[in-house]
Structure formats: C-alpha cells, structure tokens
Amino acid sequence: MNNISTLNNNWDTSLYEDKHAFVWQYGEDLLQLLNSQPGESILDLGCGTGQLTEKIAQAGAEVMGVDYASEMIEKAKQNYPHIRFDVADARNFQVDKPLDAVFSNAVLHWVKEADRAIASIHQSLKPGGRFVAEFGGKGNIKAIVTALYSALESIGIPQAQVENPWYYPSIGEYSSLLEQQGFDVIYAILFPRPTPLAEGEAGIANWIKMFASPFLTGLSLEQQIQIIPVVEEYLKPTLYQQGTWTADYRRIRIVAIKL
Numbered sequence: 001m002n003n004i005s006t007l008n009n010n011w012d013t014s015l016y017e018d019k020h021a022f023v024w025q026y027g028e029d030l031l032q033l034l035n036s037q038p039g040e041s042i043l044d045l046g047c048g049t050g051q052l053t054e055k056i057a058q059a060g061a062e063v064m065g066v067d068y069a070s071e072m073i074e075k076a077k078q079n080y081p082h083i084r085f086d087v088a089d090a091r092n093f094q095v096d097k098p099l100d101a102v103f104s105n106a107v108l109h110w111v112k113e114a115d116r117a118i119a120s121i122h123q124s125l126k127p128g129g130r131f132v133a134e135f136g137g138k139g140n141i142k143a144i145v146t147a148l149y150s151a152l153e154s155i156g157i158p159q160a161q162v163e164n165p166w167y168y169p170s171i172g173e174y175s176s177l178l179e180q181q182g183f184d185v186i187y188a189i190l191f192p193r194p195t196p197l198a199e200g201e202a203g204i205a206n207w208i209k210m211f212a213s214p215f216l217t218g219l220s221l222e223q224q225i226q227i228i229p230v231v232e233e234y235l236k237p238t239l240y241q242q243g244t245w246t247a248d249y250r251r252i253r254i255v256a257i258k259l
Contacts, residue, residue, distance in 0.1 A: 027105035034132045036061040040100040046107025050076030091116035098126040109136035112167045125258040137190045137252030138170040151230035165214040187255035203245030
C-alpha cells in the first residue's frame with residue numbers, strides 16, 4: 001500500500017469498541033451483499049478496529065484493512081495480528097495488485113472529496129471488480145445536526161462558523177459520481193435505520209464525543225460541557241424513549257462494478 005497517510009484523527013478506540021459496536025454489527029448485513037469468495041483479494045476501506053475485516057478473512061478471502069486513523073489501525077493489529085492492516089487515505093491510495101472487491105462500511109460520509117475516493121477505488125479494482133459500500137445518506141442524523149447547530153447558536157456561535165464534517169449524498173448524486181468514473185451501478189438503496197445507542201442516558205453524549213467532535217473544536221471545555229445538555233434537551237422529545245437514545249440514521253448502500 002503506497003501513499004500512506006500518517007495523519008492522526010485522535011479516535012478513542014476504547015469508546016469506539018465499548019459503546020459503538022453497532023458500527024460493525026449493522027455492517028454484517030453488508031457482508032452478504034459483498035458475498036466474498038475463497039481466494040478473492042479484497043480491501044476493507046476504513047476498517048476501524050478490524051471486526052468486519054476478520055469476517056471477510058473467515059470467508060477465505062485474501063483481505064487487507066486500511067484506515068485513516070492510526071489509532072484504529074494499531075488496535076486492529078492487536079485484535080487480528082494475522083491480517084495486514086495499514087494507515088491510508090481513502091482519497092489517495094494505491095494497491096500492489098488489482099483487487100476483486102473494495103468493501104467499505106460507515107466510512108465514506110467522512111470523505112467530502114468523494115470524486116477522489118471513487119477514483120482511488122476505481123484504479124484499485126480489476127475490470128469487473130466490485131465496490132460494495134454503506135454509509136450515511138441524504139437526511140442522515142438530520143435531527144442531531146439541527147440540535148447541534150441550535151445549541152451552538154445558544155452560546156453565540158453562528159452556524160456559518162461551524163464546519164459540518166460529513167457528506168451525506170442522495171442515491172442520484174453518488175451514483176452519478178460513480179458512473180462518471182467508469183462504474184456500472186447495479187444496486188442502490190437509501191433507507192432509514194434508527195439506531196439505538198448504548199449507555200442509556202449517556203448515549204447521545206457519548207455519540208457526540210465519538211463522532212461529532214468537529215462541532216466542538218475551538219470551544220473551551222466549559223462551553224463543551226454547556227453544549228451537550230442543550231442538545232439533549234432539544235432531542236429528548238423525538239430521540240429518547242424508555243431510557244434509550246436512538247440516532248436518526250439514514251443509510252445508503254451501493255454495489256457498483258468497474259467497467
């Protein structure tokens with residue numbers, strides 16, 4: 001794997017594995033779409049701490065996992081020392097030899113430069129190779145984002161000053177990008193997937209610390225502590241029931257073949 005990025009995203013791998021296992025547990029359905037075969041060469045793009053990479057390996061495929069966050073890769077190597085893991089950037093990676101498939105779960109909504117990621121994926125595949133992915137789609141966590149912006153405005157920080165870190169495309173938008181770069185999109189679906197969060201009352205606070213930290217960048221510790229109860233109060237009527245927080249996820253699933 002060339003063009004390896006050494007940038008650090010400061011992911012808390014313990015919080016990720018202990019409280020956010022749903023990230024890969026929901027991704028297990030996606031493995032059925034991948035339908036990996038013994039002997040196939042497959043890249044798990046944005047592998048996190050390696051749970052789904054291991055499941056692909058169990059199917060007999062020759063699999064490698066890459067992630068932008070060095071902490072995730074260090075933990076994946078500890079978890080599954082028999083699998084190759086590397087730090088790499090989805091927007092700019094190369095492989096040693098063309099692959100049968102690229103698999104990606106819950107990652108590409110972090111990659112705003114989608115055309116660059118698609119170009120890297122395309123060049124890494126054999127002709128006829130497949131790209132199988134799920135990530136946040138249009139309308140994903142709309143309620144949570146609205147609450148975050150409202151909470152920030154309540155302490156005098158306007159929306160224009162806060163950069164939303166995510167990219168949530170429609171099926172049409174993402175399929176067009178794939179087709180423009182030489183893919184044939186054979187399956188695409190956008191669906192709601194309300195996702196219960198662990199830890200009861202602390203569920204949404206933990207989610208914000210894990211995934212929405214860019215919204216808190218530049219705030220003092222005191223401001224960060226102020227913000228979370230405001231977000232909770234805003235969301236409780238819609239996303240909190242019987243002691244459990246549920247994130248308003250909408251997911252896009254894509255299968256595309258390299259022409």
